Amino acid sequence: MKFSLINVIAEDGDKVSGYWVQDHVGTIDSANQLLLDSNAVNGNKLNLAIVDALNSCIPLLGYWSNLRRVYNIK
Numbered sequence: 042m043k044f045s046l047i048n049v050i051a052e053d054g055d056k057v058s059g060y061w062v063q064d065h066v067g068t069i070d071s072a073n074q075l076l077l078d079s080n081a082v083n084g085n086k087l088n089l090a091i092v093d094a095l096n097s098c099i100p101l102l103g104y105w106s107n108l109r110r111v112y113n114i115k
Contacts, residue, residue: 043072043074043094046079047108048087056107057090065091069111 046062062079065072072091080089092108 042066042092044069044111045095045100046072046076047061047090048094049090050104052110053107055110057091057092058106058108059088060104061095062087062101064068064090070112072083072111073089092105 044065046065047057047059048062049057050059051057054106063075065075067075069091076089076091080087090108091111093111095108096104097103
């Protein structure tokens, strides 16, 4: 499966909006480990969420709205 990590700016229930951090191909467990590792590298200061993969060849140039959260930490 393919997932994307999002730096969450706004939340509304199970929907998140924010900026793309990176993509991940693997299981939800390996995506969760990537999220934990990425957050640790950034001093646990980011609000990251795992969402279904973004369908874009240039995801980092946009603000993404109303994405369904697959998993997140705070």
